[in-house]
Amino acid sequence: MANLNLEAKKNNTYDAIVIGSGISGGWAAKELTKFKLKTLVLERGGKLDHIADYTTSMTNPWDFPHRLSNTEAEKAESPIQSKCYAWNEGTTHLFVKDSENPYNQVKPFDWVRGYHVGGKSIMWARQCYRWSEVDFEANAREGIAIDWPIRYADLAPWYSYVERFAGINGNKDGLPQIPDGEFLPPMELNCVELHLQGALKQKFPDRKLIIGRSANHTKQVEGRGPCQYRNLCHRGCPFSGYFSSNSATLPAAANTGKMTLATNAIVHSIIYDEKKGKATGVRVVDALTKEMTEYYAKIIFVNASTLGTAQILLNSTSSRFPNGLGNDSDSLGRYLMDHNYRIRCSADVEGFTDEYYSGRRPNGFYVPRFRNYGADKQSDFVRGYASSGEAGRAGWERLAYQAGIGADFKNLATQPGPWNISIQSQGEMLPDASNRVTLNYQKLDQWGLPTLDIDCEWKANEEAMCKDMLKTLPEMLDSAGFKNINAWDSRQAPGLGIHEMGTARMGRDPKTSILNGWNQVHTVKNVFVTDGACMTSQACQNPSVTYMALTARACDYAVSELKKRNL
Amino acid sequence: MNRRQIIQQMVLLSGGIMLAPSTLAAIDTWSPDAAPANDQTDLIAEIADLIIPDTDTPGAKAAKTEQYILLMLQDCTPADQREAFFKGLEAFDQACLSQFGRKFLSVRLDQRQKFLEQEDAKGGAFIRQMKWLTMAGYFSSEIGMTKALAFLPVPGKYVACAPLKPGQRAWANYF
Numbered sequence: 001m002a003n004l005n006l007e008a009k010k011n012n013t014y015d016a017i018v019i020g021s022g023i024s025g026g027w028a029a030k031e032l033t034k035f036k037l038k039t040l041v042l043e044r045g046g047k048l049d050h051i052a053d054y055t056t057s058m059t060n061p062w063d064f065p066h067r068l069s070n071t072e073a074e075k076a077e078s079p080i081q082s083k084c085y086a087w088n089e090g091t092t093h094l095f096v097k098d099s100e101n102p103y104n105q106v107k108p109f110d111w112v113r114g115y116h117v118g119g120k121s122i123m124w125a126r127q128c129y130r131w132s133e134v135d136f137e138a139n140a141r142e143g144i145a146i147d148w149p150i151r152y153a154d155l156a157p158w159y160s161y162v163e164r165f166a167g168i169n170g171n172k173d174g175l176p177q178i179p180d181g182e183f184l185p186p187m188e189l190n191c192v193e194l195h196l197q198g199a200l201k202q203k204f205p206d207r208k209l210i211i212g213r214s215a216n217h218t219k220q221v222e223g224r225g226p227c228q229y230r231n232l233c234h235r236g237c238p239f240s241g242y243f244s245s246n247s248a249t250l251p252a253a254a255n256t257g258k259m260t261l262a263t264n265a266i267v268h269s270i271i272y273d274e275k276k277g278k279a280t281g282v283r284v285v286d287a288l289t290k291e292m293t294e295y296y297a298k299i300i301f302v303n304a305s306t307l308g309t310a311q312i313l314l315n316s317t318s319s320r321f322p323n324g325l326g327n328d329s330d331s332l333g334r335y336l337m338d339h340n341y342r343i344r345c346s347a348d349v350e351g352f353t354d355e356y357y358s359g360r361r362p363n364g365f366y367v368p369r370f371r372n373y374g375a376d377k378q379s380d381f382v383r384g385y386a387s388s389g390e391a392g393r394a395g396w397e398r399l400a401y402q403a404g405i406g407a408d409f410k411n412l413a414t415q416p417g418p419w420n421i422s423i424q425s426q427g428e429m430l431p432d433a434s435n436r437v438t439l440n441y442q443k444l445d446q447w448g449l450p451t452l453d454i455d456c457e458w459k460a461n462e463e464a465m466c467k468d469m470l471k472t473l474p475e476m477l478d479s480a481g482f483k484n485i486n487a488w489d490s491r492q493a494p495g496l497g498i499h500e501m502g503t504a505r506m507g508r509d510p511k512t513s514i515l516n517g518w519n520q521v522h523t524v525k526n527v528f529v530t531d532g533a534c535m536t537s538q539a540c541q542n543p544s545v546t547y548m549a550l551t552a553r554a555c556d557y558a559v560s561e562l563k564k565r566n567l
Numbered sequence: 568m569n570r571r572q573i574i575q576q577m578v579l580l581s582g583g584i585m586l587a588p589s590t591l592a593a594i595d596t597w598s599p600d601a602a603p604a605n606d607q608t609d610l611i612a613e614i615a616d617l618i619i620p621d622t623d624t625p626g627a628k629a630a631k632t633e634q635y636i637l638l639m640l641q642d643c644t645p646a647d648q649r650e651a652f653f654k655g656l657e658a659f660d661q662a663c664l665s666q667f668g669r670k671f672l673s674v675r676l677d678q679r680q681k682f683l684e685q686e687d688a689k690g691g692a693f694i695r696q697m698k699w700l701t702m703a704g705y706f707s708s709e710i711g712m713t714k715a716l717a718f719l720p721v722p723g724k725y726v727a728c729a730p731l732k733p734g735q736r737a738w739a740n741y742f
Contacts, residue, residue, distance in 0.1 A: 060709070060720065061741045067635065067707040068741065071642040088742070188727035229722040231742060356735065359725035395740055396706050396716075400699045403688050405618045406680070410626070413619075413702065414715045416737040 009296065014040040014260070015562075017282055017297040019267050019312065022119025024531040024547040025303030026245025026253075027162065031555035032301070033258040037562075040295055041253070042265040042284060044304075045115030048094075048122065050246040054236030056090040064089045083496055084112045086123050086234040094123055094234070103307075104440055106455035108493035111307060111500075117263060118246040119305065120498070121544075123234045126215040126242050126362065127388070128168045129178045129541035130159050134373065139537050142382050145335060145431040146507045148536045149517030152179070158549035165252075166243045166548060167221030169363075170213030178368045178541065184218045186211050191355045192391035192419050193365045199480035206370045207476060212363040212388060215243035215544075224248060231360035242362070264288050266447055269316040270300060270325055270527060278526045278567070279325070285447045299526045299558050299567055303551070306336075306532035307437060310503035311452055313514075313529075314439050326504075326514050326521035333438055335431035335505055336456050337538040339497035340385070341424060342466055342489050345473035347482035349391065349419035356393065356416055364390040367423075367476070369540050371468065381464035383430065386540045387473065389423030421482060425469040428540040429494070430461050431502055456494050499543055501535035519554040526567040530554045607653070610660060610672060611636055615701040617683050624714040627705045635704035636697075648696075655693025659686060712739035 015037035018028045025041065032039045047053065061067055068089045075082045081095040096113045103111055114120045133152040140147035156179070163182040171186035189197060189211050197209040216233070217225030217240075227241035240247045253259040264287035271294065273280045281296035302309050310333050316325035324332045370376060371384035394417030399409065435457065439450040458466075466489060474485045507513025510522035519534050521527040530551040532543060561567045612633035619627040627633075640649045663671040663682050671679060686694045705711040712718045716739035 061707050061712060061739075062709040066638065066643055067703070069639065069643045072645060073642070187725060191728040194728075229725045230720070354731050356729050356731040357725070357727055358719065358729055358738070359722035360738075360740065361725045361727075393737070395737055396702055400702050401690075401695055403690065405683055405687050405698075407620055407622045410619045410622060410715070413706070414624075414736050416731065416735070 012281075012294060013296040014038045015297060016040070016299045016301065016558075017042065017295055018301045018303060019282065020044075020119065020303035020305060020308065020531065021117050021245055021250060021261065022303065022305060022531070023121040023124065023245060023544050024551045025301070026118070026121060026249030027548050027551040028301040028303055028528075028530060028555055029245075029253040029259055029261075030249040031552050032299075032559070033253040033256040035555070035559040036256070036258060037299075037559065039253070039259050040297065041250075041259060041261045042267055042282070042295070043117050043119075043261065043263050044266040044287060044308075045117065045119075045263065047263045048116040048118050048236070048246060050240070050244075050251065051236070051238050054238055055093070057232065057235045057238045059090065080110050081112060083110055083492075084498070086125075090232070091123060091234045094236075100446070102443065102445060103452045103454060104443060106453050107457045108495075109454040109456050110493055110495035111452075111454065112495065112498045113305070117250070117261065118244050121244040122236050122246060124244075124544060125542070126233065127366075127542040128163075128166075128170070128181075128213050128215050128545040129366075129368070129386075130181055131155070131539050131541055131546055132177050132179055134177065135537070135539035135541075138383065138539075139431075144382070144537070146505070146509070146512050146536060149506050149508045149513075154517070155546070155549050155553065158553040159545065162545065162548040162552050165222060166215055166248065166545070167217040167224060168213055168215050168243070168545065169218040171211055173208065173210045175208055175210070175368055177373055178213075181213075183213065184221060187214075187216075187218060187361055187363050189365055190357050190391055192349050192352055192421060195352075196365075196391070196421070196476070196480045196482075200367075200476060203479040204370075204476065206374060206376060207367055207472075208370075209365050209367050212366045214363040216362050217241055217243075222248065222252075227362065229359035229361060231362040233362050266449070267304065267312050268292065268447075268449060269312060270302075271296075272316065272318040272321060272325060272524065274318060274320055277320075277524075279524050285449070287447065290447055298562060299528065301551075301555075301558075302527065302529045302533075303531045306500035306503055307452060307454070309529055309531055309533040310336075310437050311439070311449075313504055313533075314437075315450060321523075325527065326523050328510055328523060329512050329514065331433075331505060331512060332514055333503050334433045334436040335502040335536075336435045336437060336454070336494075337429040337431055337499075337501045337535070338456070338494040339499040339538070339540065340427035340429055340458065340462050340465065340494075341497045342458075342492055343427075343469035343473060343487065344422065344424045344490065345477060345485065345487035346420060346422040347477040347485040349421055349482050352419050364388050371465075371472075378468065381461045381468065383428040383461070383465070384540055385425045385427035385465060385469060387423050387425045387469075387476075389421060391419060391421040393417055393419050421477065423473055423477065425473060426497070426540055426542075427462060427465045427469065428538045430459065431505070431537055432459055435459075435494075435502075437503060454495075458494060499532070499538075501532040501538050501543060504529050504533040505536045506534050507536060518557045519550055520557070525561075528554050528558055606672065607656060608633055608637065610656060611697075613672060613679070614659075614683060614697055615704070617680060618698055618701045619705045625710050627701055630705050630708035630710040632701055632704040632708065635708065636700045639700060639704070652693065652696055655691070655696070659693055662686070706739070707741075712741075
């Protein structure tokens with residue numbers, strides 16, 4: 001019997017375990033297997049094989065029963081997921097069912113999730129911008145929260161490293177707030193967007209309109225792509241036209257022969273060995289049978305998505321860590337942030353009636369942060385926001401509520417309508433100790449795991465920033481002479497930005513943070529957290545490429561520490 | 568925000584197209600389990616085909632738009648709005664009866680056109696919803712997308728600025 005147990009333990013033992021197969025977990029898998037570590041990747045959802053399982057990716061719009069609309073029944077089943085812009089009849093199967101994955105909103109918080117191999121890297125918006133020096137320095141300079149333990153220079157080479165493999169398009173704009181990277185050729189602005197770019201240059205020289213930078217492959221990279229300009233990315237791309245774990249990092253990891261990918265594997269907790277003073281493995285609940293199994297490894301990467309990671313760490317209790325793994329500081333679960341996408345603005349564009357475009361660009365224009373940057377100084381709020389948008393010609397919808405029937409009306413509806421433009425801001429949210437998650441042991445999920453209580457709200461700095469966005473977005477569109485400018489506040493709750501960050505922040509001091517400058521748990525050296533949970537502040541850039549860079553850097557460090565027998 | 572603005576935003580935010588906007592069904596509709604009678608189906612088909620008739624491309628009937636409308640009402644529309652739609656449809660037919668002495672399907676084509684134009688000009692809740700559903704159904708059908716609009720399933724490239732050619736049809740946009 002003892003031998004049998006020994007044998008079982010040996011079979012379940014790896015060099016490394018990666019919890020989660022999304023954007024950061026995929027990178028951890030790729031990097032650790034590159035160093036020949038026998039790596040177990042645990043994914044709580046089911047399989048999603050690249051291309052083969054993108055079941056809707058080639059479906060014509062008219063072949064969807066409801067032509068891409070969702071039914072009332074589907075909406076009732078998923079009142080949260082259905083708020084996501086990418087949730088439609090072609091993608092519903094890639095989002096969780098809210099009814100099966102409960103959490104508790106102490107205050108309104110929309111938690112958007114995809115439980116399958118690749119996670120949200122399948123449905124993501126693919127925008128990629130580097131952080132810059134000011135972002136890493138902001139907390140220290142302003143005395144907010146704690147200082148980042150790293151600076152831009154620490155991450156810059158790793159940005160380059162991940163960009164070259166990920167395949168990110170962009171223009172070298174020379175803007176220090178979003179440093180240039182290793183770009184594939186940029187996409188192009190259309191004529192109305194170019195007009196706005198010119199107008200801003202005249203009237204607001206510090207507001208630079210550029211073409212967005214995205215992880216769509218404008219030319220082949222590592223045998224993937226190129227992008228076919230269908231703009232159906234959220235369904236999964238049969239042309240491998242954009243970066244996802246499924247298209248890029250997981251195949252690379254699999255090719256080493258060193259990866260084992262386990263699906264339907266929900267991590268209950270990390271096993272902490274009091275004598276060794278480190279983690280020895282993880283407890284996993286099988287999503288289908290609900291049986292518990294233990295897996296063991298020398299190092300553990302936690303990449304379960306920000307809130308998934310918080311849930312696992314909080315549930316990893318021991319006599320050494322009664323309040324969650326590595327949580328001597330009571331900072332675990334705290335300082336939750338999400339980007340503030342509340343303010344939008346649209347306008348009609350006169351003229352340009354002889355101009356059109358072809359293809360569906362899966363990208364837009366981008367105006368990087370200009371507030372509290374350079375010479376700009378705001379008295380009502382700190383930090384800043386970026387803005388993104390798109391101009392296009394209206395379709396038949398413009399006529400649906402106008403009078404008219406018959407042949408002439410139909411003919412008009414088949415012609416390109418006037419141009420219009422929309423722009424939306426994405427604002428940085430400050431880390432605040434009271435924005436936090438805790439475990440609810442009264443409400444267990446179907447696997448017997450405690451559910452998350454999420455207690456998070458916009459605070460004064462975010463509200464003040466919203467007021468400023470409501471002023472600056474219309475004035476930018478006005479500068480170009482656009483008409484019928486309309487700006488509004490959706491007042492949407494945090495969460496819907498789907499940029500959850502914080503809850504296990506990096507810092508220099510174990511008394512105030514969970515992770516050190518290498519994304520390593522201060523007090524449990526063989527556990528690393530490199531997803532959004534590690535973020536000490538938020539910046540206003542879309543975060544995924546930063547998670548990629550942090551992950552590759554942490555993997556490199558972890559392997560070197562392993563070799564030195566420090567872990 | 569007025570309705571036009573709402574539509575405009577939805578169009579913009581969805582990258583140019585909004586197919587059958589259930590949230591926007593701020594329009595009104597009525598009896599959850601009342602299966603539509605055949606003459607209701609014919610009535611919907613006829614109104615739809617007058618809104619989008621055969622021209623150099625096939626119209627709403629050819630695209631079976633009435634089937635789309637009924638399915639959307641059944642699956643994708645809140646019960647109260649569905650009820651309001653069918654009440655509105657009945658009221659529409661009754662108003663035609665009052666004006667011409669016959670129900671809509673029994674009057675002459677020119678009278679049907681005249682009556683529909685008149686209702687359309689009034690812009691009541693029913694006709695607004697009916698028009699939206701008709702256009703959403705037609706322009707998301709294979710006929711609407713590939714014949715009435717220009718359908719490019721795999722563009723292969725993006726041309727950011729291209730002169731609009733005379734008579735060029737709008738791209739069939741979808742997301």
